[in-house]
Amino acid sequence: MEDTLRTCYEALGFTQAPFSITPDTGLFYPGSRHVAAYKQLYHACTTGVIAVLSGEIGLGKTLVVRCVLRSLPETVRVAYLINPLMDLPDLLRSIGRDFGGPALPNNAPLSVLHNHLVETVLEGARDGARFVVIVDEAHRLSGDSLEALRLLSNLETERSKLIGLVLVGQPELERTLALRAMRPLRERVGVWLKLGPLSRDECAAYVRHRIKRTHRDGGFEFTGMALWWLQWQTRGVPRRINLACERAVLLAFAMSTRRVTASMMRQACREFSEAWA
Template sequence: MAQAAAARLCYGDHFGLREAPFALTPDTGFYYQTLSSQEALNVLLVALSHDEGLVKISGEVGTGKTLLCRKLLAELEADGRVTTAYLPNPLLTPAQLYASVASELGLPAGDGQAAGLVEALQQHLIALRAAGQRVVVCVDEAQSMPDASLEALRLLSNVETEKRKLLQIVLFAQPELDERLAGKALRQLRQRIGFSYVLQPMDYPTFCGYVRHRLHLAGQRGAALFRPAALRLLFRASGGVPRLVNILAHKALLASYGAGLTQVGRRQALAAIVDTEGVRRPLPLWQCLVLLLAVVLLCGLCFWAGQCLRGSL
């Protein structure tokens, strides 16, 4: 959309919004508790409270894995008894992996040798456990981590006392990781994963609540900004995937602002859908009519066949 850059700066005033309601950055301030995200968070908190060494959360692109990861980190850090490490970049060699975990936990990298880092990490983890601290490492985009580094991560999760793990690891990944785990190369890692959960897209009622929630937090008051017909179109196009919802809703607001409207209608929703790659586009009218005609003909044939069968009996 040609006016996107300019409109992005000013449509807030037009719609009575303090901030952008559909930004793509994973802001925990806009976290919306869906059934799937709450179940995933519950799985994580229960697994970590039981000293599970490895936990996996998977989901398709845009289903909210990074936001869930940040929500988990915020909850763990608020506990006061958990030390956390966050690895947003999975493209690490084993040595870089150990160095990143050490850095996150406040340890110097030393000579950079993997063996020395693992020994230093083990001693530090023992000291943290003695001080009453649990340690949780969250790895984002884990599907992109090389096999050797995933194996190094498994070996790191082996650091333990006679009774409990000294380090817990949570993998956030796209379904490609599940495909890799099904192979022989990573079977040992697969067997170490005690709990897992697959994030699901939103259903229609949840989608509507999600849109209202984000608009409310952004400052919207008064009449609904999205007409029901527009919401239905945006839901079908996005498939309930939060990232696509944000992209489409933002573009639909831009289209309404550009037209001087105070609500998003069907036409603005369609403009947003046409302007966005990777979404489900509605069928043209002529295709809908052809499908309807095919259904009518099929029903007629079924009725005729039934009548003929009864007549022959």
């Protein structure tokens, strides 16, 4: 299937897949909300501020985080957790390993894991390093894990915080942080961000941006009505936009054209109508 897609794209003039749903930082769309999220997360990662980024599935949260990771200076050591469904010892062990700490046995008690992690951070700070923990799918974290992360983020010198914390998740994360038990963490959050869907104009700009970045000569287009239908059917969710556009591009290949019309877009979106209902 992958080889077939590559053949189709090459025949239509694309140098790479224009609408892949994988978080390709090279195709980052510089829309106002995504750029603002990028800048504020970068600030949080380099200053020790606690930040929360929330949004529904498919809005581009992970892509924003990946862009931040690519641009951080070498002095920032990152523990990037993409699987928060781990128990507390494994969580601390994973963070310590990413921070460059020593490997510890699986049966090491929590106190030992925590102390070694603190020692790793203090030693790195003496050499000018900063640290940040970024948790994707953070709405899946347990209350104990969130509390442990809060305690870690308390580590500081007289001048600055030593460990930043970025929590990225679906709207359930906001509801979790609104609980009374989460008040100590919630009151320390310095950056609250929420991604939303793309407007009609943003959707059109998003599609054109991806074509511009991946097509040899820009000689591929979506008609105005195709873009209108696309935004209406996908509700402006980037992941849905990518899925629908990929199908539409394949239809264009089958019809030997470099132009996606409204009827082709309707057909492409029809495949996902039940999933998006």
